[in-house]
Amino acid sequence: MKVKEGTPEQAAEGADSGKVDGDTTPVPSESDPGTESRQHMHCVVGGAHAFILRISSFFGLAPLRFESRSTGFTVGISNAMCIYSYILVTILVICTIFGLVAEINVGVDLSVRMSSRMSQFVGTCDVLVVVLTAGAGVYGAPKRMRNMLKFMESVASVDTSIGAQYSLVTERKLCAVLIAILLFFSVLIADDFCFYALQAKRIDRQWDIVTNYIGFYLLWYVVMILELQFAFTALSVRARFQAVNGALALTAKHISIPLEKVKDPTSLNIFAIRVAAESRRCANNVSLLVDTLPGKENAVIIRKAVSGEPKLVVPPCEAIRRLACLHGALCNVVHRIGNSYGLPLIVILISTLLHLIVTPYFLIMEIIVSAHRIHFLVLQFLWCVTHVLRMFVVVEPCHYTITEGKRTEGLVCRLMTSTPSTGMLPSRLELFSRQLMLQSVSYTPMGMCTLDRPLVASVLGAVTTYLVILIQFQRYGE
């Protein structure tokens, strides 16, 4: 299996539009997500993306080597980290399973979390789902990272073509959101732990709780980081769709279509996550490609003028062609991310659905039947919030991506309607429009479902109906 590794962009040197020196391939190769790369690949990441990758790396979800650079970190698959990840998660899983078995063996009377056969069953399911998700996350991490490194080249090529720049403010905001979510989750986990430890203290089993559940709580962290990693990856791709739309709007402005208003003169620079493919390697590959792609294939579409205003450096017709190429490449990236995170995402969705059915039920029963355990009430409420939050962490970035995809459709429509019917432009736009009809911008993990807001709506609808039935029946059962 020959993996085309090269085709990087000399992002740093700000090549002129006339100067085509090898940094050409605008569109990455379609490669099988499942292929193993023979050589280590490298990629420069910065900002929030580097931050989440470092955290992921600590939890075994990103077995990467980080080398500090001026612009960020060069990352590459590291075998040592792979081994670390596998050992870490294996130990945690074994701990958790042993803890679970110990807790079940202790019997219904002494256990604080499993005070009946039913809660033994529910508790076991809960633990197994977390183990499964974390396992799917960590054991699949090397392959996922390898894929990530590959599609980051597509993403970096978009950055080069569009002339995008790094926005420190957005970066910091994203890091803040990330830290806030993690802090909230840590507080919740700590509180949950304390609650059961306090309960167990009455029967002097608090240390058993600590030893039996420590693995479980740490695996919860792995699951959470995995979700955040997916969310950041999806947000990073979405920022490129935004950039392509910005470039489309700029093209529209350039050909005097008065309908477009670029939201902000610096909008093309809002890149939440910095990615740059390294250019040193694979010069041979590139030269090979230069043979097949003559010089006109130079990828740069937009460059900042001296005044700070972005402007087109190619004719509109050519810009449209290249933007269509970039859009196709990004669609492909979306497809591959969906494949990479397929199994963990499906497990996460199912577990969220189950949790969203069970947790509010306990909460509402606690409110209606007995309202004196205020700590338990708060805890259950926080878990409800967490599960809803988890669902949104997964779905919202996908929703934003879909929205950008729809915006592209709107912009292409508008360009089609308004361009004069002569020249190459209409035919290029027609091609783009047909491409948009055939390729959808959506995450479909394992082809099971589309991650979007209607999925949230149907999950919430199912949960609501279910709760209403339960409460209605409960009432007549009293």
Add this chain to the structure above:
Amino acid sequence: MKVKEGTPEQAAEGADSGKVDGDTTPVPSESDPGTESRQHMHCVVGGAHAFILRISSFFGLAPLRFESRSTGFTVGISNAMCIYSYILVTILVICTIFGLVAEINVGVDLSVRMSSRMSQFVGTCDVLVVVLTAGAGVYGAPKRMRNMLKFMESVASVDTSIGAQYSLVTERKLCAVLIAILLFFSVLIADDFCFYALQAKRIDRQWDIVTNYIGFYLLWYVVMILELQFAFTALSVRARFQAVNGALALTAKHISIPLEKVKDPTSLNIFAIRVAAESRRCANNVSLLVDTLPGKENAVIIRKAVSGEPKLVVPPCEAIRRLACLHGALCNVVHRIGNSYGLPLIVILISTLLHLIVTPYFLIMEIIVSAHRIHFLVLQFLWCVTHVLRMFVVVEPCHYTITEGKRTEGLVCRLMTSTPSTGMLPSRLELFSRQLMLQSVSYTPMGMCTLDRPLVASVLGAVTTYLVILIQFQRYGE
């Protein structure tokens, strides 16, 4: 953020087709729905639209300044009204919450609406949903109105292009429907109030009921007005889709395609809601646009002949191009309305679903188990009717809009099939058809669901299944 404010149409002066004096831009700018406009914008509204806006304004849902004109009212965002709205809704919400707390504290035995823990829970949910909807409605009102003023320019440009006229009869009918719905709702609210006051009188708590629930009942009004406001806005846009379809049919007639029959010689005049963008302001903007859009971009497509018959003032090919532009602009308006009303609509839909599950259940139980409280029976029946009505008030205008969208598709198909294959017309129609495939005419609040009849069908299906299960079980529980 630079907001393009101008591009109005001199709707009043009935410009000749030869006289193109700056009032040109046929298609409005795509502007971010979330942008704050730096300058106050104005818009002339009349008839039913002015009526609903005035009522909305009273309930804090339209913080506008109204200036009387010969043709209607000039409306613009008013800071004073914004403050009034915020104060009004804040007071109502605080009243309601305090009332709710007071009612809960009075205990299960003394309360007439919350005679069990379960009904305390259900009642609290009910109140909170109403508070949430009204809050989302009023606090988002200024932004929503700002958006409305913007997209009204698109709407007004359609009016100018199509040569539409104001129909007093339709206007009056709409106002009558509006007043009928509000009267029905007032009677219901009053009846509900009396029922519980009477019940409370037995234990001498009737004044508590009044003070505890007055805020709740007033917030119900706010919710109702919000729904009607959305319905009227959607109907107003739908009237423009109808007009575009009418113009398409006229174009078909003009190029001797015998398939089209304009339903009514005056059909192009049936405009339920009068909107006219003011033309005085923003002359500078317009002149800017005139640079980019030369004189041939004159928007007028159809004008009334002396005989009263509407006729095309541009060649069919050009008419198709402009109608496609108008259609795209209207699709954009639909999209922005969906965004503006997103959160309130979702809350309304969820609350309607919940109410439609709970209310008929009480009604049917009352019929089967005990049929002596005839007043309660009638009240529950009226609430059922109201909730169904609320759903239809929201969904029907959207359904009509979708139907017009489908009619456009049908008309374009027909034109495509029948036009000769020479000249520019086929390529223009092809463009239009591709635009129709890419852009959908549908309201999707927050991207959660599409507001259409199948949504009603699935809601009714869920409610039916649920009721059958409950009743079937109830039967064997007796």
Add this chain to the structure above:
Amino acid sequence: MKVKEGTPEQAAEGADSGKVDGDTTPVPSESDPGTESRQHMHCVVGGAHAFILRISSFFGLAPLRFESRSTGFTVGISNAMCIYSYILVTILVICTIFGLVAEINVGVDLSVRMSSRMSQFVGTCDVLVVVLTAGAGVYGAPKRMRNMLKFMESVASVDTSIGAQYSLVTERKLCAVLIAILLFFSVLIADDFCFYALQAKRIDRQWDIVTNYIGFYLLWYVVMILELQFAFTALSVRARFQAVNGALALTAKHISIPLEKVKDPTSLNIFAIRVAAESRRCANNVSLLVDTLPGKENAVIIRKAVSGEPKLVVPPCEAIRRLACLHGALCNVVHRIGNSYGLPLIVILISTLLHLIVTPYFLIMEIIVSAHRIHFLVLQFLWCVTHVLRMFVVVEPCHYTITEGKRTEGLVCRLMTSTPSTGMLPSRLELFSRQLMLQSVSYTPMGMCTLDRPLVASVLGAVTTYLVILIQFQRYGE
């Protein structure tokens, strides 16, 4: 509202392709389904269609005047029949309602069908649903028939263009199916009646049963006939889609595309239902149209050669254009039929869903709990079969129509792939393909749902899940 009445086809005279004497308009006018025609329209129907219309007419569902002709019956709206229909259904509805009230008043102990408050409620719902369906059917019949007469002209124009002939065998088969369904239903109704009469005989109330339920049973007939009428109308349109597909296949054969195999040399003659528009009237209209549509618009596409083989009488390119027109017109007919039968169909679907939930439940309970009332068992089983049959009577013709629509898509694809890329043919096929993408061939009564097999699947799925839940619970309730 001016209704274009004319544009008939001189179906009888077998005009030559060179001889264009007025029988021209290949595509009918798009007319509003809600318009009242000023003049009485006439139409010649024969065979199974005439048969079902006569039966419908007897039950008040087709207020038509029938005049015998050599080729069938000339039908036209008859005011006398309208009055008869209204009187008939009003009497039946009043009888039913009075019977229902009498039965409820007799009390739970004496009634044989309403032996508990629950069965009083279920029985009332049952009666009201039947009354509603029959009412919607009969009171809307005149408008529906007026629409039918209009779209029959479209249908007749297809017949003329394609050179279709009448197939007596298919006709007789259809009549046999119709009679079989009606006989089965009559037996069921009679059996149901006898069962309850026998039960009532024990307490000497058999005559009360007769007088109370006679109206209800007769209204059931009206509902059944209404469903069959819709099914026949849909089948009749579907036969024309088949004919268009046949003509497409013939065209493919003509231009030497070896992929098509006409199933049967006489396949173009299989017309289940004979429709012919009369040609005498509206010559003035036609001449008007002839002005706009010059002689080349002659509709005949296929004519039987002397050898009995059908052959094209126009060049393939022109044939494709005309078939696209006919296809569009048929799509329009489908849309209008969906609108005409909208309300009754929705009521029928909901009532079928409810019956399919309730009836099998009684059946299964009877099997599991007590198996000694063998007559009741058989009766419930027959009712189950009847409700499933009713659903299929409504859905299957729609499914067949959708299948024909898909076949058209397949044929056009195949023609597109195989035609040489020169000449007018590719552009005509492209137009056809775009038309197919925009216009769907499906019945969507009131826009609520699409009548197709997935609807059946979801209904059956809901019923199955529901029954499993009920039985599972029943088990633990014992």
Add this chain to the structure above:
Amino acid sequence: MKVKEGTPEQAAEGADSGKVDGDTTPVPSESDPGTESRQHMHCVVGGAHAFILRISSFFGLAPLRFESRSTGFTVGISNAMCIYSYILVTILVICTIFGLVAEINVGVDLSVRMSSRMSQFVGTCDVLVVVLTAGAGVYGAPKRMRNMLKFMESVASVDTSIGAQYSLVTERKLCAVLIAILLFFSVLIADDFCFYALQAKRIDRQWDIVTNYIGFYLLWYVVMILELQFAFTALSVRARFQAVNGALALTAKHISIPLEKVKDPTSLNIFAIRVAAESRRCANNVSLLVDTLPGKENAVIIRKAVSGEPKLVVPPCEAIRRLACLHGALCNVVHRIGNSYGLPLIVILISTLLHLIVTPYFLIMEIIVSAHRIHFLVLQFLWCVTHVLRMFVVVEPCHYTITEGKRTEGLVCRLMTSTPSTGMLPSRLELFSRQLMLQSVSYTPMGMCTLDRPLVASVLGAVTTYLVILIQFQRYGE
């Protein structure tokens, strides 16, 4: 009804691109799936396909005559085998029904599988579903095989055009998977049998169990083989879609589009299932076709060079045209397979849904309520696994096919975006893209549902919700 039987490909002789001797028709005829072929058709199959057909043939699901050849087996419909199938299944069905009746008559107390009226009902349903599926499978087998022989010609024509070769390794893997599934199922059936026989031994009824259930267990085998047969057929078609995609990728490479990377130099040879149409028959038909299709229609697109590398033997533009034809033909094959297996697939899906609701319920109840019957627990778990496996056996091949269909769309998009806008290529690609929009690659048995992963998701969702409700209620019922 004239069935075009010929148009085979001389697959063996490796015809040169210049040498067009009759083996031409690249696309098979669209023939009605329901037609009876007048002559016996033959087809050469090999490898895993021959293996599954032989097993099917033994169980009456493939009434074929096998003649050994050098390259595999020539298969053709055999009347003797048809009679054998019918007799076999009739005997089994009668055995099963008699066994069921005997078991019911033995009474609730003595029976080991039907220890209550409820389990009598559930057990009867279980048996009847298996009987129905096996009956639908075997009685429809001759028609299904006749269809299979027809569409195998399409499949063989793809093989010839693409220059595909047989891969022994994949073949053996598939056979291994097949045998593994069958072994697993045999073990399960044997275990199930033993469990009940052991239980029956306590009351000395073990021989009754053997005689009563032997037919039932054998029919289970028939059902399983039927599912595997469908899965293999679908996988075989999917391998051809893969080959078409491979050829598309090769074409892209040929016209110097650097985006495509053929996964593997020998990827075009991975054909899991060998099919070759025989060329001796129907020379007359072919010559007929040669008249209409001149020599340029030679089907070979790709041929292995001496170096083992596949290369295009026609210009890219022509290659695209032919690949579009092949793709259309394969879509048609998919459609016909869906029709052939329609009824059995629907019955299988419904029975799987029911089993997936009932089996895990017993399993979970056994775990929660009483955990001492460890054998029963394991048995129920294995049945759960089997039912999930059955669903995946049916759905996964369809999912893979859909994925290949999406890959084709992606490849065509990419070609569209990257080809120069001159020459015939863009218009050919446009045709292909429109064809892809009109024709879907999906299995829809009886038009009821689409066999894909979302179907699995909705089934699993329904099962999960149902189980949660049952367990939750169970808990409060204790």
